[in-house]
Amino acid sequence: MTSSPLARLGEQTTDLLSTIGSLATLDALIEAEPSLTGKRSLLSTLQKSLGSLEPDDRRAAGAQLQAARRVVEEALSARRSELERAARVLQLESDRLDLGDVVDSAVVHALSVGHPGLIATTQSQLEDVFVGMGFTVADGPEVESDWYNFEALNIPPAHPARGMWDTFYVDLGEPETVVLRTHTSPTQIHLMEEAVARNSLPIHSVMPGRCYRRDTPDASHLYSFHQIEGLVVDRGITFADLAGVIETFTRAYFGSDITSRLRPAYFPFTEPSAEFEVTCTLCRGGGCRTCSFTGWLELGGSGMLDPAVLEAVGIDGEEWSGFAFGFGIDRCAQMRHQLTDMRALIENDTRFLEQMS
Amino acid sequence: MRIALSWLREFVELSESVDELTTILDDLGLVVEGVEVVGEGLDDVVVARIDDIRAITGADRVRLVTVDAGHGPLDIVCGATNFEVGNYVPLAPVGAVLPGGFTIAERTMRGVTSHGMLCSSRELRLSDDHEGLMILDSLVSPRVGEGLLSALAITPDTVFDISVEGNRPDAWSVEGVARDLATRLERPLKRAALATTSSTTTTASFGAAAIDAPDLCGRLTVSVFRNVTVAPSPSWVAQRLMNAGMRPISNVVDASNYVMLELGQPTGLYDAALVAKHTLRARRARSAETLTTLDGVTRELARAGRGLGDTGEDCVIVDGDDQILGLAGIMGGASSEISPATTDVLLEAAYFDPMTIARSSKRHALRSEASNRFERGVDPQLALRAAARYAEVLGASVPELEWLSEPLDVLGELPLPPTITVREEDVQRLLGVEIPGGDITSLLRGLEFEVSEALEGFTVTAPTRRLDIREGIAGRADVIEEIARLYGYGRIARRTPSWPEFGALSERQTFRRHVRDVVVDLGAIEAWTPSLGSDADFDLLHPGQARVRITNPFSAEESVLRATMITGLVRAWSKNVERGVGDVILAEFGVVFQHPSLVSEPRRARGGAGGTLMLELPSENERLTVVFGRVDDDATSAVAAWRVLSRRLGLDDVVVRTTNEAPPGLHPTRAAALVDRASGALLGYVGEIDGDVVRAIMSGPPPRRVGLLDLDLDALGDPAKATRAPEALRVPSRYPSAIIDLAFVTPREVNAGDLAHALKGVGDLVESISLFDVYEGPPLDEGTRSLAYTVRLSSNERTLGDDEISRSRKELISMAASLGATLR
């Protein structure tokens, strides 16, 4: 009986481990790796020598060798992390900078041209038009409860109208009670609740902000988008006022040759409700592909506040009346800049962003 | 909803052009999304029979089909697969011109020549159906070689594609659209012909009907038809279904669909022979019951759903042995389906509770033409009229049809039509226009509202089909909307309101705009990165931390709300680096989110059905994150930018304080907290992005250092946290300032800003202090560095004398000494 090729395996493993332990740098480790676990390493040579054994012996020896290899590989990987950690500590130490010591005049950099975002610019322009018309501007949260996003807006649970919005639900609370707001309308509810609590009616506000819909992104839709919502609650407000405000806005923002029209529609939170359309900004009403040769482009929704909404926030509908409207900020930007693919807005390609001024 | 003009004309006389009608329908809120002319340009298309189907070598998407169109065998290459030998299909032979101007020519592919084209009904513009070829077997007598138009008995027609709003189920039918048109045009609405029962046998002697769940099923009517022959529909029925986008199946089924399209009442059909005791009963499904619907799926019933407040209620139709036949109002089961052998038919026309149908249909992810209508609300009084219309339509193809007398009509709980008082001044108050009382009554009566004049105004009772009209003050708004709609929104004169309150941005918005302007001035490009990211993205900076997760994301890549904008901005930057346009500063204004469990006092809001729950919501923090990714940028460019920003925002004194507890994402030894000196509030961080983070995002070594400014706009926008410099302006002294430079060997731990602040506090004569040089290294001791300041001294009263300057200098030195700094 010949002596087993693995007779000295224990000793050899200890040697390998001590070699690994003595590797002082990452570079040294990377250099040593092939000789420790590679094809020409001792372990691989031993592996080849097993071929001469009887099958039963070979199986046992193979397992033994496998175990030794595992020990060596683990030690190597532990050493690697150790050295990496040490290298990082060293790197961080040599990087150390007290930022309180930065001397402004010593920071020299060539001039760079900055560019505001298209949506922010558009939003500011829209806000300015409404401020000029006597509106204040309010913000609201992006995550809302279903009460604010739906029920207070006269859309009770399981109401088929909830299907009008493809909603992202947030994994908090009872199922479907927390949502990414699908429109800026919940901010209306917040404003009305505050005004009631502070006894500070009337309200004339617009509410811009980011909204979310579970829509497949394409050239004209992103899953997140921006809306601006308007709300007026005052004495003696009528549908004629709504139509007037929309017309004034349309001319102020799009130009005096652009006009608006209202068309019956359905929104659970307004009654009567109206879709509003503006003269196609591309063909100026003459008819083109963009407006399907109608001369009109659909912009947003509007209507007189539904009595159920006023009731939900505790406003007396016999004394106060009002209207709301809402439309897409992104859509306005798209119309004004003839943006053919909305996805460019979130791709953040410098070459695209540099065009904003 | 697709409706043919000829069908509308059966209900109201219409002499208007298609364009005029489109305008009127739009103005009524019945938006026309498209107009199509059907049955034109089909003169060349003929009926052909499939005689053989063979594979083509090397082609797996098309097959070679041999057809007979009256002139011997023709080989045609065809991509559809929905037919077999013996079927009749439309053939456009070589030379034919299809609607839209497409000319058929001989084509050769893979060595096979195709002599024409077999068509789908969409290719022929006969319907929307494009799932394979149009199969003509259901024609009364398909004849090879006959022109398609005469085979189908098609006459050219115009089809309107009308979008009906969710609150107008009453308009979701030919009759409903016609009623709006008739009212607007002040013309009479004609009625569809109805059959009467044709048998002396009573329905009750043949079968039975019952309602066990009166809250779910408000009405169940059952009619029995005997002597039925199942056959293809007459062409006028088939054509109208095709125009509407439905596939004709057989006369018995088609008549049901015809009535649904025409009147808005969905009906259920059962082969009476397969229904135990000829009995239909509506009841609640019990838990653990199952049903295999017509689509072949086995569904577990009465199981609570994930939907808000969904208790799992299902209404089912069962037979006399309590076997479930179908999911009421949504879809039938396979067990009692109409087959060619059917001779006796049970027709169910019912009213189901809209909310129950909506919940069931959502829970089982099962939508049908019927469920879409029931969940919006079908006229509770329509059932028997629909049955009579069914009898009339089916009778056209089954002359010997027997309709048993006294159809069964069982009532459950039905909604009562509301009665509302509306005064002329209510109309004026809401619409801002005076509409004469006579006009109001005639508009409402056109829609079949009952209107009577009472002392306090009009008493209006809605027709039963108007389930959208509510009680009381809300109902008043509903009625006025109808008045406005029929009167015409365009006729309401516009008025621009004004009010004494002034318009303005909030302080926060003004501030945000100011910040944006400065950041752009500093050379930053504003980016918009995703609010939703992957778990891996989240774990990059916040491993294992609680996160705000989306329950129903589109993909795992967009399933978690971001807790930082750093990841998104670095990714955007690195993509620009790859594009070769990465020599930029990117900035984003946006909201980041934190799980409520990580916040000591989470935001709360009412929610749940009725708003009865108090929910904890994620906290939202508006931030400005700026990534300095230009060549040569690093932490110092970020600090310099911050200093400019801080001064342009008029902040009084914010210390750039080196921190050993930099938040994740920041380079641990190149980070500083921005701390308001007066309030102690943390306003953000400045520094460099951790190279390991950049490496992970770029999947490779970072090309260079990247500076970072990450500001909390909620804190920065709050003057209580970010102390503003006084608004009162100082007029500089008219006397010359003395300028002295002082360099202090300062212990590492002493912040340069703190030292400057201390020096500033020495006395009124100190006009300003600014750091101009920092030196570290020999011969200075380890753990110290030299900070050199320029100090301006001045007085408003006099030119400072040497003694005053030297006294001040001593005071400055001793102040520095109190912080451990010694004059160099």
Ligand SMILES: [Zn+2]
């Ligand atoms: Zn146009």
